[in-house]
Amino acid sequence: MRYIEPHAHMVSRTTDDYQALVMAGCRAVCEPAFWAGFDRSSVASFYDYYRQLTEYEPKRAARFHLPHYSWICINPKEAEDLVFAREVIQIIPKFLEKETVLGVGEIGLNKNSKNEVAILEEQVQLALDHDQLILLHTPHLEDKLKGTQLIVDILQQDPRVNPNKVLIDHVEEHTIRKVIEAGFWAGITLYPESKCTPPRAVDMLEQYGSSNRLWMNSACDWGVSDPLSLPKAILELRKRSFSEEEIDRLVYQNPVRFLKQSPKFKLDI
Amino acid sequence: MQDSANKPMLDLYFMDARSKLIDIAAFMDRIARNQQTDDYRYCAFVEALNCLNSENRAESVLNAFSDHSTIPSAIASPGPATGALKID
Ligand SMILES: [Zn+2]
Numbered sequence: 001m002r003y004i005e006p007h008a009h010m011v012s013r014t015t016d017d018y019q020a021l022v023m024a025g026c027r028a029v030c031e032p033a034f035w036a037g038f039d040r041s042s043v044a045s046f047y048d049y050y051r052q053l054t055e056y057e058p059k060r061a062a063r064f065h066l067p068h069y070s071w072i073c074i075n076p077k078e079a080e081d082l083v084f085a086r087e088v089i090q091i092i093p094k095f096l097e098k099e100t101v102l103g104v105g106e107i108g109l110n111k112n113s114k115n116e117v118a119i120l121e122e123q124v125q126l127a128l129d130h131d132q133l134i135l136l137h138t139p140h141l142e143d144k145l146k147g148t149q150l151i152v153d154i155l156q157q158d159p160r161v162n163p164n165k166v167l168i169d170h171v172e173e174h175t176i177r178k179v180i181e182a183g184f185w186a187g188i189t190l191y192p193e194s195k196c197t198p199p200r201a202v203d204m205l206e207q208y209g210s211s212n213r214l215w216m217n218s219a220c221d222w223g224v225s226d227p228l229s230l231p232k233a234i235l236e237l238r239k240r241s242f243s244e245e246e247i248d249r250l251v252y253q254n255p256v257r258f259l260k261q262s263p264k265f266k267l268d269i
Numbered sequence: 270m271q272d273s274a275n276k277p278m279l280d281l282y283f284m285d286a287r288s289k290l291i292d293i294a295a296f297m298d299r300i301a302r303n304q305q306t307d308d309y310r311y312c313a314f315v316e317a318l319n320c321l322n323s324e325n326r327a328e329s330v331l332n333a334f335s336d337h338s339t340i341p342s343a344i345a346s347p348g349p350a351t352g353a354l355k356i357d
Contacts, residue, residue: 080345111345112336141350145335174331194352199282200327241276 001244003230003251004267005029006259007106007135007169007187007217010061010068011052017220017227018064024231027252028267029061030259032071032106032135037222039078046074046088054098069265071105071135072096079110079119089122096130102262103127105135106169109147112139121154124161133262134166138175140194148175152182165261169217172196176204185213185258190229195219198229198236205250206240215255313353 002025010018010031021029031053040046053070061068072095074088095101104127109116127134139147151168155161168179169187172195179186188204189195196204201216208214220227230251237247252269259265300311313334320329336354 111350112341113345114341114343116345117341139350141352142334142336142354143350145332146338149339150341172331173325173328174335203327239281 001025001231001234001247001251002027003234004215004255004259005218005227005230006215006255007032007189007219008227009034009219009221010057011049012222013220013227015060015064018061018066020228022064022066024228026066026230028067028069028259028265030069030071030102031057032137033073033075034106034137034221035075035077043084043087043091047091050091050095054095054101058100067266069100069102069259070098071103071133072101073104073107073123074119075106076108076110076116076120076137076139079116080113082115082118085115085119086122089119089126092123092126093130096132099264102259102265103133103135103165104130105133106137107134108137108151108169109139110137110143112143112147112150117150117154120151124155124158128158128160133259134161136166136168138168138170140170144170144172145174148178152178152184155184156182167215167258170195170219171204173200173204176208180208180211180213185215188214188216189219190216190226190233191219192224192226198233201233202236202240202242205237205242209246209250212249212254212257214250215258216251309355310351310353 005021005026008029008031010029033049033053050072058068072092074085079085104123107120107123109120124134136151138144138151155166163183167185167187170189171179171186176186188201190198190201205214216230216233218225218227218229234247234251256267256269300306305311317330317333320326320333323329334353
């Protein structure tokens with residue numbers, strides 16, 4: 001069955017994973033810029049990472065006939081040092097012009113600190129100044145509730161922010177309602193241990209799936225994660241009697257409708 | 270959206286939930302045997318069990334483990350999130 005993997009950190013994955021994605025029906029993969037699992041030591045390190053996302057990784061994916069798109073930003077986990085983060089932000093605009101870059105992301109919050117908030121606000125401005133889509137990471141575990149509310153508040157304070165062009169990712173049962181009711185898109189991340197299982201994702205889709213502003217993703221990265229979690233969620237949807245048309249809307253048409261707001265995203269419904 | 274009235278939810282999920290409930294019981298026995306019941310994570314865990322008596326159980330459990338403050342912190346706390354709020 002066709003689907004989009006709208007959030008995967010493919011630089012951490014093997015070519016076997018690319019092959020498995022394609023064989024499972026994946027039609028495009030989108031890769032937000034994020035933390036490497038360790039703090040980068042220089043602006044040049046970010047520069048090289050952005051080149052990897054925009055030059056090398058699309059070529060690696062193309063060997064498997066899989067379109068690869070990316071999002072560029074400095075992630076919230078490396079935003080605590082304001083001077084350093086602002087130096088990194090300086091080099092982002094030239095990468096936003098690259099032909100496979102869809103927007104600014106995944107920005108957001110990690111520990112809900114003042115400095116993280118400052119860098120989040122500055123990168124929202126960057127996205128608005130360059131008319132970019134915005135992809136937001138919400139914090140993990142005990143910090144998610146507070147972080148999601150702070151993010152929604154920050155976005156709603158700026159009248160230039162168009163909620164149609166913003167997706168707030170990693171929602172769970174205690175945050176999904178506030179994101180959707182505020183008019184933003186919501187992402188459900190299928191991630192072993194710390195986020196959401198396929199049965200819970202389907203529970204949320206039963207309750208909120210008619211909103212049309214939802215996608216699911218694996219967010220697979222360098223940690224314990226599963227690049228095939230989306231096909232597994234498709235199986236769960238079938239067990240729960242969702243029709244094939246409904247499943248196609250959730251795993252293919254919804255992400256395409258969001259992503260096509262960037263003229264660089266080439267797939268059609 | 271989906272009419273779930275006639276779906277075999279227990280056929281699909283009972284054995285899995287039963288197994289997870291036994292895992293939780295064994296986890297609590299293990300913590301008790303090792304005298305670690307005063308750890309803040311375990312205290313939060315026991316407190317969150319009360320949410321099983323509420324209506325929106327998953328949402329309530331997640332809320333029980335959450336930081337409910339609303340002001341950004343002065344600095345980012347070191348280390349990864351631990352899953353429960355540590356009150357100093
Ligand atoms: Zn991510």
